[in-house]
Amino acid sequence: MTHSSLLRSDETLFRDPEVFELTYLPEHLHHRDAQVRELAFLIRPALRGASVGSAVLRGPPGTGKTTTVRHLFAAVTEETKRIVPVYVNCRHDHTALAVYRSIFVQVCGSPAPSAGRYLDDIKEGIATRLHDENAALVVCLDDADELIAAGTYNTLLYQLLRLYEKWDVRKAGVFAVTSDLARNLYAEADPSVRSVFHPLEVTFWPYTKAEIHEILADRVRQGLYPRVISKILLDRIATIAAGEQDVRVGIDLLRAAVQRAEKDGRRRVGPEDVVAAARAITRPSLRTRAADLSAGERALLSRIAERSREGRDMASGAVFEAAREYLPVGKTTYHEHLNVLATAGIVDLVPGVGRGRAIRLRYDPEDVFAVCNARTKPAKTRTEHGIS
Ligand SMILES: Nc1ncnc2c1ncn2[C@@H]1O[C@H](COP(=O)(O)OP(=O)(O)OP(=O)(O)O)[C@@H](O)[C@H]1O
Ligand SMILES: [Mg+2]
CATH class of the missing domain: 1.10.8.60 (Helicase, Ruva Protein; domain 3)
Incomplete structure (x- = not known):
């Protein structure tokens, strides 16, 4: 040297370290034109005085869901005052109070008064502002799974989508986002919610x-x-x-x-x-x-890794047929194992041909195989040396 x-x-x-920060909003949003168009199509009627449509945004982590919404919302805010886009990060805000406070700040431009301890005061503040400005509300509930876990999903959807019943405002739109492909955010809604919630499904496929x-x-x-x-x-x-x-x-x-x-x-x-x-x-x-996988789940994952390494058919049905030759699993157990692997974030179950799903590994097959077969080794070594 x-x-x-x-x-x-x-x-x-x-040159600019901020560009590599997680919160950085990129200037150009690549390869999400279709999703932006679909979401813009739901928002556009509000420009003519109609209400905003709703959507469920689904896609594995890192597929640009949050970035797409933030991009669109920034563009809407710049273009018109008649639509008020509100972004709620449900990982941070998942109680009803926290969500409404977040909405209040973004609609009214100032924090909810601390005297407004009661939800109704905050809601009324939001509704009054929307009414005065004749503006339509669209709320993005990002990582809405957190609301389901907190038990606030249905109440919030019900109240947001029926705001117009209590106050003289236009019907709001809700964009509910999840990175859990096994989760159906529409099906999670109660019938009373579903009668006013007709979301368009917008899918974010992994980038090539x-x-x-x-x-x-x-x-x-x-x-x-x-x-x-x-x-x-x-x-x-x-x-x-x-x-x-x-x-x-x-x-x-x-x-x-x-x-x-x-x-x-x-x-x-x-x-x-x-x-x-x-x-x-x-x-x-x-x-x-x-780390927390059972022996059965680990064995299946190991087979999946081998198959993926060999470049074989990864359709769920084909993998099941192959796995059955080695592992004592029935169809129900097999699907339970698969769901565990998907929830753990090791595989994605993506819609495949017809009704079937395809299994996609999120990690390098070699690494997965190594991890699956590594755990028993230290234990063996220990007994060999008579330590345990
Ligand atoms: N189309 C894109 N153009 C430029 N940058 C992108 C694009 N899509 C994603 N990114 C970048 O990739 C990172 C992850 O994107 P984003 O947070 O939007 O994913 P996500 O789908 O919301 O993931 P999660 O489900 O984990 O919340 C961000 O840093 C974002 O800036
Ligand atoms: Mg996100």
């Missing part, structure tokens, strides 16, 4: 490798100085992120690899930086997710 390639301590490879590559290339252009990362290494990162089916992994990998090079005082990211970053980022998450 030549002297000139060493960085002085005040030098950085990041090419799409992830494009999203990452944008971040590189905006966030890094020229030539910090080579085309080949960016491509390698895109491949890993595509394997994880999570663009977020790609963004994290980029940042971690660049930080590693920077720390070493190099001007360019090397292959070893990417390898180290990938180990650090993907392995632990897989290990954590696999």
